[in-house]
Amino acid sequence: MTKKILFINPLHTDVFDEEFRTQFESYKSPETVVDVVSFAGTGPIHVEYNCYEAMVIPELIRTVKKAEEDGYDAAILGCFYDPALRACREVAEKMVVTAPAEAALHIATTLGENFSILVGRKKWIPEMKENVHKYGFAHKLTSFKSLELGVHDFQKDPEETKRRIRAAANEAIKIDGADVIVLGCTGEFGFFESLQEELGVPVIDASCAPFKYAEFLVEVKQKLAWTHSKKVGYQSPPADEVRDFKLFETAEGKI
Amino acid sequence: MTKKILFINPLHTDVFDEEFRTQFESYKSPETVVDVVSFAGTGPIHVEYNCYEAMVIPELIRTVKKAEEDGYDAAILGCFYDPALRACREVAEKMVVTAPAEAALHIATTLGENFSILVGRKKWIPEMKENVHKYGFAHKLTSFKSLELGVHDFQKDPEETKRRIRAAANEAIKIDGADVIVLGCTGEFGFFESLQEELGVPVIDASCAPFKYAEFLVEVKQKLAWTHSKKVGYQSPPADEVRDFKLFETAEGKI
Amino acid sequence: MTKKILFINPLHTDVFDEEFRTQFESYKSPETVVDVVSFAGTGPIHVEYNCYEAMVIPELIRTVKKAEEDGYDAAILGCFYDPALRACREVAEKMVVTAPAEAALHIATTLGENFSILVGRKKWIPEMKENVHKYGFAHKLTSFKSLELGVHDFQKDPEETKRRIRAAANEAIKIDGADVIVLGCTGEFGFFESLQEELGVPVIDASCAPFKYAEFLVEVKQKLAWTHSKKVGYQSPPADEVRDFKLFETAEGKI
Amino acid sequence: MTKKILFINPLHTDVFDEEFRTQFESYKSPETVVDVVSFAGTGPIHVEYNCYEAMVIPELIRTVKKAEEDGYDAAILGCFYDPALRACREVAEKMVVTAPAEAALHIATTLGENFSILVGRKKWIPEMKENVHKYGFAHKLTSFKSLELGVHDFQKDPEETKRRIRAAANEAIKIDGADVIVLGCTGEFGFFESLQEELGVPVIDASCAPFKYAEFLVEVKQKLAWTHSKKVGYQSPPADEVRDFKLFETAEGKI
Amino acid sequence: MTKKILFINPLHTDVFDEEFRTQFESYKSPETVVDVVSFAGTGPIHVEYNCYEAMVIPELIRTVKKAEEDGYDAAILGCFYDPALRACREVAEKMVVTAPAEAALHIATTLGENFSILVGRKKWIPEMKENVHKYGFAHKLTSFKSLELGVHDFQKDPEETKRRIRAAANEAIKIDGADVIVLGCTGEFGFFESLQEELGVPVIDASCAPFKYAEFLVEVKQKLAWTHSKKVGYQSPPADEVRDFKLFETAEGKI
Amino acid sequence: MTKKILFINPLHTDVFDEEFRTQFESYKSPETVVDVVSFAGTGPIHVEYNCYEAMVIPELIRTVKKAEEDGYDAAILGCFYDPALRACREVAEKMVVTAPAEAALHIATTLGENFSILVGRKKWIPEMKENVHKYGFAHKLTSFKSLELGVHDFQKDPEETKRRIRAAANEAIKIDGADVIVLGCTGEFGFFESLQEELGVPVIDASCAPFKYAEFLVEVKQKLAWTHSKKVGYQSPPADEVRDFKLFETAEGKI
CATH class of the missing domain: 3.40.50.12500 (Rossmann fold)
Structure with missing residues (x-):
């Protein structure tokens, strides 16, 4: 069973993307398909400051949302601060989410x-x-x-x-x-x-660890239906509110 | 010595603003000037979900930044989740920041x-x-x-x-x-x-508590120069990175 | 790459073995080969008491030792008390060990x-x-x-x-x-x-969880060489002492 | 609204009193009136030992009691061991009490x-x-x-x-x-x-911190009626017991 | 080797003394000699309030000091709040001190x-x-x-x-x-x-427990010289300061 | 009342036994009778590794069981890892058990x-x-x-x-x-x-401490009937199971 995993490098630069991808390819399980994405446009190219991290979170959340729509099984929030982990788990209704x-x-x-x-x-x-x-x-x-x-x-x-x-x-x-x-x-x-x-x-290693952990979480989801609980803290927001709040829309339009 | 305090209600609705203001007026110290602001445009009108909170954080941070430029002595991040407290303290180079x-x-x-x-x-x-x-x-x-x-x-x-x-x-x-x-x-x-x-x-009360605490923090800053330490966790980002990353700019232009 | 996993049911009864095996077969990864073993002879058929658990630990350790000699990649100490986890990790020089x-x-x-x-x-x-x-x-x-x-x-x-x-x-x-x-x-x-x-x-589930976790630990060991650290607490005993102490021998002879 | 604050220097020496007073005068809010008091007679002139601290506690408690009778809004127990904080909060039925x-x-x-x-x-x-x-x-x-x-x-x-x-x-x-x-x-x-x-x-600073914190606590008491809870740990003793036990009397008579 | 133990009932009443004594007599070791003492004069007859406890502490400390001078091997601070435990250990230069x-x-x-x-x-x-x-x-x-x-x-x-x-x-x-x-x-x-x-x-039982524990502490002191460390927190105050501060003197004179 | 105490040195060597015994004799209470025992046959002569400790536990438990049958009032599990403390307390139905x-x-x-x-x-x-x-x-x-x-x-x-x-x-x-x-x-x-x-x-000292603590625990058991609670964690296993599981039997026969 295929495991589609997206590693989100929450930076406005793609300088690391290819190296991450290469690395994941060499360590992945046979059934895994892995993609690496970073952010376009101008913005923080690192998130050493908490305020940089905070400013890229909406783009991170939209990327998670889109990943789920695109059929990914897991998304990795690729920064060791584990940015917006609870928020991304709320947003992902089925997809598994983890972080370094x-x-x-x-x-x-x-x-x-x-x-x-x-x-x-x-x-x-x-x-x-x-x-x-x-x-x-x-x-x-x-x-x-x-x-x-x-x-x-x-x-x-x-x-x-x-x-x-x-x-x-x-x-x-x-x-x-x-x-x-x-x-x-x-x-x-x-x-x-x-x-x-x-x-x-x-x-x-801080990128390989969540990559392999994501594979594992997808595996237990596919085989045993163990996935993020939606009962309390990771409950997803109601669809009508999300729509009314235009939660995932950008200045350029819907994600 | 005047204490200018801004209570930021991080919601895309102003339905509570007037009541917050009235309340703060009746509890404030003589030297305090207090304003209440909420967010314009469409967006979450409550932040019960962590993902709603996450999506309003950039606007919250920009509001904090602008508050400092506008001469406020303190900003209050008006939600009991204490959203982006560390990030806002980084962004505020001199202003005091607290939360409910x-x-x-x-x-x-x-x-x-x-x-x-x-x-x-x-x-x-x-x-x-x-x-x-x-x-x-x-x-x-x-x-x-x-x-x-x-x-x-x-x-x-x-x-x-x-x-x-x-x-x-x-x-x-x-x-x-x-x-x-x-x-x-x-x-x-x-x-x-x-x-x-x-x-x-x-x-x-969750709005009066940070309001009075903000007054107190401004007081000790004005009298004893005790304010957020910039040595480790609340260190501000370098000005040139902030400019290069267009950190505080919106689709509509600079804050 | 094959992953040979042994689930050790540390009980002197095999009544659960077949059901465990069937269950693991249905949840396993393609590359996994799984065996279930319990203890022969008379002894505790459950380990609800800590003293029962304690009495079966030598047989558990010998089984772990033998599993490593038999080429297993992982052993699971199949009781929710996680019996002798540190001891078994010392004994297993290369094999991964986990517990419910x-x-x-x-x-x-x-x-x-x-x-x-x-x-x-x-x-x-x-x-x-x-x-x-x-x-x-x-x-x-x-x-x-x-x-x-x-x-x-x-x-x-x-x-x-x-x-x-x-x-x-x-x-x-x-x-x-x-x-x-x-x-x-x-x-x-x-x-x-x-x-x-x-x-x-x-x-x-208390047996499926360590089974899948064992697969994961073997996977990161095979792909990234991440395995139990031998530097401090999981250091293996010296071979000559093991031999001199006849550590793994039973009354019936060597394991 | 006036805030009458008493800084109690729990030492049998007044060598520090004037300097404390001068310092508080320069850092106080306009509405604050501050006094500094130390203990008369022979006794510990520092409380580095816990037994010195213990021996001055009755005088400290009597001073707190008298401060309340004298109309103070707050008392500060001026030693970084925070001596008898719970006891003094019991004794003060309305006054705020804090410590370094x-x-x-x-x-x-x-x-x-x-x-x-x-x-x-x-x-x-x-x-x-x-x-x-x-x-x-x-x-x-x-x-x-x-x-x-x-x-x-x-x-x-x-x-x-x-x-x-x-x-x-x-x-x-x-x-x-x-x-x-x-x-x-x-x-x-x-x-x-x-x-x-x-x-x-x-x-x-260990004396300015409780001084400004005391001002703050008086402020929230005066404006919002937030003061020490009398429900559990800070409950005051019954007046008749206090009288029968001659709790606050000294060898020289009532405080 | 005789073990002289003093149980201090830190109350201004002797209503419990005889019963405590009788009880200790029936549970004591052969080598133990036990006395029970309470406080004379008017004062708290119970210490349910922390301020009552605080007010009897000087008398408690003087009693501990005197007990040491009188040759006791151990003193028990007979209240479940463990009043002034650190202070009493400072004061007792050789004697063991414990509490309920x-x-x-x-x-x-x-x-x-x-x-x-x-x-x-x-x-x-x-x-x-x-x-x-x-x-x-x-x-x-x-x-x-x-x-x-x-x-x-x-x-x-x-x-x-x-x-x-x-x-x-x-x-x-x-x-x-x-x-x-x-x-x-x-x-x-x-x-x-x-x-x-x-x-x-x-x-x-809250009085028998410290009584037997005191016997034990005296035993290890007598046999192995294990007693309260005087290196850091239980260090005794210098004799000259104690004298200059008239630390243990009462209005009626020296203890 | 005599206190029979057994110090179990859980090693397959008696090199330390005599020195332990001599030491205990010089520090014991008058009513104490103390024995020291170690294990016969080949096996670990130290338990620095957790797996050595684990392998000697059955012999340790059998020794505890036998000590109770032999009328000891207390057993000491003589290794600073406190091996099998809970198990030994289960096994000892009346005897007190402690460890270094x-x-x-x-x-x-x-x-x-x-x-x-x-x-x-x-x-x-x-x-x-x-x-x-x-x-x-x-x-x-x-x-x-x-x-x-x-x-x-x-x-x-x-x-x-x-x-x-x-x-x-x-x-x-x-x-x-x-x-x-x-x-x-x-x-x-x-x-x-x-x-x-x-x-x-x-x-x-790691052997004298449990020796004197054992004396103390026996003392409170003999005088006040305070001993290990059998209500939850230290509950003893049912006799019929112990017999059916041949829990305490060795290859050579019953203990």
């Missing part, structure tokens, strides 16, 4: 005892720490480490990035007692495989 | 030992419970009670609403041990005064 | 906001509550409900069992605010599908 | 993401840490730092004190990730303004 | 999985709940139940008291899942033995 | 404000940390320190061991703020007395 931190932390806490998250900037930590608490994994969080690199810096000089990840991970392992490393940004792609071999602990 | 749940819960935990939150619908509870945990008050939360009324139902039949608040509050006090009642929606206005007299416990 | 509560709770917290666990007896609750805390999901646990049925009662009168699950689930949903139901015993099989359709919320 | 840690932490958690408390001695930390937990802010406490100075040392060599605060604050900001500094003793007065300008983060 | 809630909860959590505390009035709950959190046992607290009886009511009509304890305990066991009952007032003496036989669960 | 971590942490949190646990290897930390959380003492745990010594290394070069304990303890006290040191392995015996004198803080 949720997926990475569920995997990390299954694979090890204590994880450390390697972020780009200290600025990111408070919002991510809130999410770690929200998901319930604060007691297994051993540290945050900042690489002092922005979203668009990670791929500029991959060797330097790798050097910094390695240094931070070693510190997390040796001093903080971490046994799993989580890369806290989807932009830190392309590093996990060689580093985990070198470090001897799993290094969880 | 934050303000109501800080006050409630100072005035009593255990509070109960009276919401309109069970749907609202998960998001609000997350906020109670985030602010640190979970150990003082004694219960959520649902009045089974939507945002626009509270003022339809005020006697019926009052009857339901009274019943829920009595249950919270007698069975759950609450000694403070928090009204979990700005739309539940106009009830707290008579009810708290009747019930014998403080009833915290 | 871990898998069911990770899935439940991804699908909904609040879950309720339906157990057979109140006796089971303290140990399971400890596990809920250990995994980090206490803040999303809305209630335990006891069906007042033992492990071998669930299948005796399926209609009666179903009636009890339905009643308990309805109470959990309506009064406690649950939006996901977790069946807290592998013996409660065969009920989830019809009940979740009826109740309108996911009903997580 | 409560006020400072409510403000700090509204202004920033993570705070660090700078204490004089390590001895103080356990009691203060208990209060941080009690108020609900443990998840935002990033560190305690000890300046290794006693209550009466802070003003001896202000430059040295400032140097130590600066050093500790810088460590808290750079290493621990704090974005708000809380001065954990009322005796650390006179430093916050220049230091916060220098450090670029709010520095919360 | 501390002792009862350490015992209860060793004997069972979930405890319920039966208090006299709802008023008592917030302060006691704070202590349960402070000691670390919140996750094992299943409920508070109020008997609606004051401290001096428990012994008035013992049959009625017993009837209420039985009813509350049964509810705690059957509905809340408690397997240990804690009597939350030293005044609830004389009931535990018959009730625990009847109920089939341990019923922890 | 439980006892040491209850004592440590009564004697001080913050404790540090000195373990042999980092590998041990995750399981022990889980237990600290389970017992409720996480907020008082200031650090784990690894001595980098295995169970059988501690007594090899006692001076070196002492040197490492001293260094780790000093770090815990000076940097982490610990005021109680807990030795996290029963094999670290013989060091606490001289070290606590030297360090000036209690050093809790």
Whole structure:
């Protein structure tokens, strides 16, 4: 049974799209079809600030809505802040929705005892720490480490990035007692495989984690009908309100 | 020293604006000037769903930005979900920003030992419970009670609403041990005064609480220069990125 | 790539084995090969008491060890107490190991906001509550409900069992605010599908959940080399000690 | 509407009184009248030890009682241990009561993401840490730092004190990730303004924080009738018992 | 080796003293010598209000100080609020100090999985709940139940008291899942033995628990030199300050 | 009244038995009779790995069962992982059961404000940390320190061991703020007395702590009939099942 998955890179730039796609192609299950989409027009090309994240959320939600109409089985909200996760689950009436931190932390806490998250900037930590608490994994969080690199810096000089990840991970392992490393940004792609071999602990990649978790969620939905509960928090809005509020329409017209 | 405060009712309807304004006028400090604003055009007229809340956030952020340019000292994000609080604090470089749940819960935990939150619908509870945990008050939360009324139902039949608040509050006090009642929606206005007299416990109103808290935050900013820290989580985005991303522009042009 | 999975029913009875196998066959991925094994000889035919669970752990560990030698990719410790999870992960040097509560709770917290666990007896609750805390999901646990049925009662009168699950689930949903139901015993099989359709919320089955989670863990291991960290808590014992201690030998000889 | 506020410096010395008063005068709202009082006679001139704090509590409670009789609207229990906060709220039937840690932490958690408390001695930390937990802010406490100075040392060599605060604050900001500094003793007065300008983060003063918070609490009491709930924990003792127990009488006679 | 233990009933009445003494005599170890003392003069004859508790603390501390001078090995602060526990441990330079809630909860959590505390009035709950959190046992607290009886009511009509304890305990066991009952007032003496036989669960008496715990603490002090650490929080005040502050002197002279 | 206590050293070696016995003899109460037992035959001679611990549990449970039949009043599960504590309490129908971590942490949190646990290897930390959380003492745990010594290394070069304990303890006290040191392995015996004198803080020994705690639990059982509740989690299995399952039989026959 085909699993159509859309990875939404919630940025107004497609510079990472092709690399994400290539990466997903090499790690996907046979029955998976995966697409990567980013946003057109002018707008934030990274969402390091919560206000950038906030401003791209409507486009993210419309993209989720459209993905469901286009027959996708799952959508991934491709930023480690897990932007608008509850909203997107409301909007998706049938489709599964997941996001990097949720997926990475569920995997990390299954694979090890204590994880450390390697972020780009200290600025990111408070919002991510809130999410770690929200998901319930604060007691297994051993540290945050900042690489002092922005979203668009990670791929500029991959060797330097790798050097910094390695240094931070070693510190997390040796001093903080971490046994799993989580890369806290989807932009830190392309590093996990060689580093985990070198470090001897799993290094969880922030785009691959939700991609594989999405496949899993689609799988349990297709086989066992387990999907987001619509009873309380993920209840979808009534169709007439959505229409009256022109909820998904843009200045240019309906999505 | 004048305190200019803007209460943003993040709804595409002005039906509540005048009543909010009247209410604030009667409770304000002498030096306070208060305005109430809501959103023009078509869009959600309530934000009971997280996706409605998410879709109005850009307009909310633009309104905050414009408020700062217009010389306001404080902006209130007028919904008990405390929408986009971190984002708005980033955007406001000097202005103070607060929101209903934050303000109501800080006050409630100072005035009593255990509070109960009276919401309109069970749907609202998960998001609000997350906020109670985030602010640190979970150990003082004694219960959520649902009045089974939507945002626009509270003022339809005020006697019926009052009857339901009274019943829920009595249950919270007698069975759950609450000694403070928090009204979990700005739309539940106009009830707290008579009810708290009747019930014998403080009833915290969701629009008055952030209004008075905003006055307080402006006061400590004006007198002691205590205001939102820009060091970590509330750091403002760089001006050049904001301009390049056209962050605050709408389809109709700059804010 | 084939995924060989062994479901270990840690009971000295094979009465459930065939039904487990049939069930897994109908829900499995194409590449999965699944076996079900239980214990021979005299011993506990259920592990409702912690001391029964404790007494079958060596046989469970030997079975895990042998499973790895036999080329399995994953082993499932088939009891909702998640018996000896850390020990089995130490013993399995390459194989993935998971268990019902871990898998069911990770899935439940991804699908909904609040879950309720339906157990057979109140006796089971303290140990399971400890596990809920250990995994980090206490803040999303809305209630335990006891069906007042033992492990071998669930299948005796399926209609009666179903009636009890339905009643308990309805109470959990309506009064406690649950939006996901977790069946807290592998013996409660065969009920989830019809009940979740009826109740309108996911009903997580305690044997299917770890089965599908095991497939997922094998998948990420095969594709991304993410597997249990051997750095701290899941470190395997040294081979010479294992040999000297005759760790896996039984009275009848080596496993 | 006048706000009469009494700052009680619970020490048997008036060496700090005049400086507190001067400081409050410069930061107060126009409608505020503020007095500072300390204890006469021989007794602890600092309360670094919990037993000193305990021994001055009756005098503190009598002072609160008398303040209410004298028409004060608020009393501040001027020590960062927040001595006898619940007792004083019971005793004050109408007056608002607050204290340094409560006020400072409510403000700090509204202004920033993570705070660090700078204490004089390590001895103080356990009691203060208990209060941080009690108020609900443990998840935002990033560190305690000890300046290794006693209550009466802070003003001896202000430059040295400032140097130590600066050093500790810088460590808290750079290493621990704090974005708000809380001065954990009322005796650390006179430093916050220049230091916060220098450090670029709010520095919360332990006497000004409860002073301004008291003004705020009086304001919401006067305008909205929100004051300490008398329903459960802050219930006042019956007048006849108070009389029969001669609760507020001293060896020298009635207060 | 003799163990001299003083039970301090911090009330200005000796009505309970003889019964406490008789009870302790029948439960004590052979090497134990036990005395019971209460306060002379006029003052609170119960400490249901936190302000009554606060007002008797200096007398309590002086009594602890004098007990140490008189050669006692342990002092018990005989009220379930555990009044001034840290202060008394500072004051006692060698003597062991314990209190009802501390002792009862350490015992209860060793004997069972979930405890319920039966208090006299709802008023008592917030302060006691704070202590349960402070000691670390919140996750094992299943409920508070109020008997609606004051401290001096428990012994008035013992049959009625017993009837209420039985009813509350049964509810705690059957509905809340408690397997240990804690009597939350030293005044609830004389009931535990018959009730625990009847109920089939341990019923922890609030005066016997700290009495036996005190014996235990003296035992480990005498045999292994384990006693309260003087390194941080329980550090004793310097002798010269104590003298200069006339810390332990009363209006009538030195203790 | 005699107190018969059995310390079970759950290792297949008796190298420590005599030293444990000698030590207990010198610290015991007059009425105590103490025996030490370890396991015969080949098997783990230490349980640093959770899988070693798991494999010796049946023998541990049988030993507990036999101890009860032999008239012991208490059994101690002599490993700091507190192996099979719930199971052993089920099995012991009348006897009291305790274990090192439980006892040491209850004592440590009564004697001080913050404790540090000195373990042999980092590998041990995750399981022990889980237990600290389970017992409720996480907020008082200031650090784990690894001595980098295995169970059988501690007594090899006692001076070196002492040197490492001293260094780790000093770090815990000076940097982490610990005021109680807990030795996290029963094999670290013989060091606490001289070290606590030297360090000036209690050093809790992992075999003496449960030994004295067992005496205490027997004492309250003998005098007040307080013993493990059989109502929920520690309920004993039915005799007929135990017989049918041959629960306590070995390959060599009945225990």
